[in-house]
Amino acid sequence: xxxxxxxxxxxxxxxxxxxxxxxxxxxxxxxxxxxxxxxxxxxxxxxxxxxxxxxxxxxxxxxxxxxxxxxxxxxxxxxxxxxxxxxxxxxxxxxxxxxxxxxxxxxxxxxxxxxxxxxxxxxxxxxxxxxxxxxxxxxxxxxxxxx
Amino acid sequence: xxxxxxxxxxxxxxxxxxxxxxxxxxxxxxxxxxxxxxxxxxxxxxxxxxxxxxxxxxxxxxxxxxxxxxxxxxxxxxxxxxxxxxxxxxxxxxxxxxxxxxxxxxxxxxxxxxxxxxxxxxxxxxxxxxxxxxxxxxxxxxxxxxxxxxxxxxxxxxxxxxxxxxxxxxxxxxxxxxxxxxxxxxxxxxxxxxxxxxxxxxxxxxxxxxxxxxxxxxxxxxxxxxxxxxxxxxxxxxxxxxxxxxxxxxxxxxxxxxxxxxxxxxxxxxxxxxxxxxxxxxxxxxxxxxxxxxxxxxxxxxxxxxxxxxxxxxxxxxxxxxxxxxxxxxxxxxxxxxxxxxxxxxxxxxxxxxxxxxxxxxxxxx
Numbered sequence: 403x404x405x406x407x408x409x410x411x412x413x414x415x416x417x418x419x420x421x422x423x424x425x426x427x428x429x430x431x432x433x434x435x436x437x438x439x440x441x442x443x444x445x446x447x448x449x450x451x452x453x454x455x456x457x458x459x460x461x462x463x464x465x466x467x468x469x470x471x472x473x474x475x476x477x478x479x480x481x482x483x484x485x486x487x488x489x490x491x492x493x494x495x496x497x498x499x500x501x502x503x504x505x506x507x508x509x510x511x512x513x514x515x516x517x518x519x520x521x522x523x524x525x526x527x528x529x530x531x532x533x534x535x536x537x538x539x540x541x542x543x544x545x546x547x548x549x
Numbered sequence: 550x551x552x553x554x555x556x557x558x559x560x561x562x563x564x565x566x567x568x569x570x571x572x573x574x575x576x577x578x579x580x581x582x583x584x585x586x587x588x589x590x591x592x593x594x595x596x597x598x599x600x601x602x603x604x605x606x607x608x609x610x611x612x613x614x615x616x617x618x619x620x621x622x623x624x625x626x627x628x629x630x631x632x633x634x635x636x637x638x639x640x641x642x643x644x645x646x647x648x649x650x651x652x653x654x655x656x657x658x659x660x661x662x663x664x665x666x667x668x669x670x671x672x673x674x675x676x677x678x679x680x681x682x683x684x685x686x687x688x689x690x691x692x693x694x695x696x697x698x699x700x701x702x703x704x705x706x707x708x709x710x711x712x713x714x715x716x717x718x719x720x721x722x723x724x725x726x727x728x729x730x731x732x733x734x735x736x737x738x739x740x741x742x743x744x745x746x747x748x749x750x751x752x753x754x755x756x757x758x759x760x761x762x763x764x765x766x767x768x769x770x771x772x773x774x775x776x777x778x779x780x781x782x783x784x785x786x787x788x789x790x791x792x793x794x795x796x797x798x799x800x801x802x803x804x805x806x807x808x809x810x811x812x813x814x815x816x817x818x819x820x821x822x823x824x825x826x827x828x829x830x831x832x833x834x835x836x837x838x839x840x841x842x843x844x845x846x847x848x849x850x851x852x853x854x855x856x857x858x859x860x861x862x863x864x865x866x867x868x869x870x871x872x873x874x875x876x877x878x879x880x881x882x883x884x885x886x887x888x889x890x891x892x893x894x895x896x897x898x899x900x901x902x903x904x905x906x907x908x909x910x911x912x913x914x915x
Contacts (some may be wrong), residue, residue: 408796411794411796412796412797412798412799415798415800416786416798416799416800419798419799419800419801420799420800420801422803443635443637444634444635445634445635445636445637446603446631446634446635446637447636447637447638447639447640447787447789447800448636448638448639448640448732449604449643449787449803450639450640450641450642450643450644450647450724450730451642451643451645451748451830452642452723452824453744453745453748453828454711454723454809454828454830455645455646455709455711455722455723455807455809455828456646456709456724456725456729457723457724457725457726458644458723458725458726458730458744458745459726459727459728459729459730459745460730460731460744460745460746460748460749461730461732461734461745461749462643462749462752462805462830462832463598463599463602463603463605463752463753463832464602464603464604464631464634464636464734465603465605465787465801465803466603466604466605466608466634467637467638467800467801469637471793481791481793481794483637483789483791483798483800484785484800484801485800485801486605486607486801487605487607487608487801513886518589521697526649528732529649529651530649530650533650533651533652533666533668534666536652536666536667536668536669536670537664537665537666537667538664538665538666538667544859
């Protein structure tokens, strides 16, 4: 198995991190044999913004994050950092990350990652569509003194 | 100064048991679930996340339930929980130009590229009580019409309004910098504060306080002539460098409200006349807070921009930054209800002595 491209790995790790924990559990009900290199740990990440959207960085506030690292009994290592405090979510995400580096990658990708990515895209598009229905065209009225 | 006291354990236990009962209220009424609070009291959840300085809607909803709807008490619970979490890392600065927008309006440009999107707003409602909500009816679901689907392009970045003015040099620039900002939660607040530090204090500051400060600038106490150049609400990805991998991954999304004001500026010795900017960025759909934050941010910049200090409260960073935190304020305010028996005993002695002396002097004078 060749090393996955960083870009691909970033994408699937992100899809797994953003997935609803319950949905991921549906798609991966049974976990393959694994051991923890890092047991799931709940902590916080400081989220930064930029002044004016583009300028100097500042601390906006923290968000809860859970991280875990696993090694499958077949050898591959997977990592996960996921938003929230769900340890099962982090564990599953790390296991899928490991599976995506094995020969099982095509099936795992199709059955889990692609499904989650597609559902996320549909949800985002639905919300964006909803927002688009509230798009307005303001027009200024002629005021009395301009007559 | 308050003093340590012993005793009262049974009374305290009973008080807490009663508190739990009162929290539950009438058992004939169904109990609220945390999920119900999270979904249906979302703006309260947003406020608790913003002022608690921790983005976790489930925890904020739990805190609101536990605090019986007292939002400052809920913020207190979140702040206390936050201190128990190990800091796993720091995100790369979020890119608000790539926000998936629910709302985006400008009060300065009618026809801005990307359009004005109202989103789920209270604006233009008549503020009349809707008694239908009492009847426990579900609002009808209205699927968006087909033509709207064509307009929606969630993956397309929407440039900020300020960038349009920037092209003509009419507005000050916000040049990127990757300097590590001081973290208010790790280092004591020292003055003068950098703008980055002020923004951290304001974004977690009490909404009521920041609102009043902003309002005071509009009424003339440190006037800054603000227009809402742009207000946007939506979700942005949070990207973190994963140390074990050596690259960055988007590990989640946060909802934020961003407000940028455009302000008159006559120019100074070093700066040409141009528009200046105030900035507000707050967790959640928290529009009032974000607008207020941007006004107060701009007002506190008087020194940097070479403006006059008129002595207005909103220009005084010590006043604003040291009083905007409702947990600090509530802690100090409410501590005076704790036992101050020794202090008070001393005051009592003093007043008695002064009265005795005054009486003696009066008698001597007579």
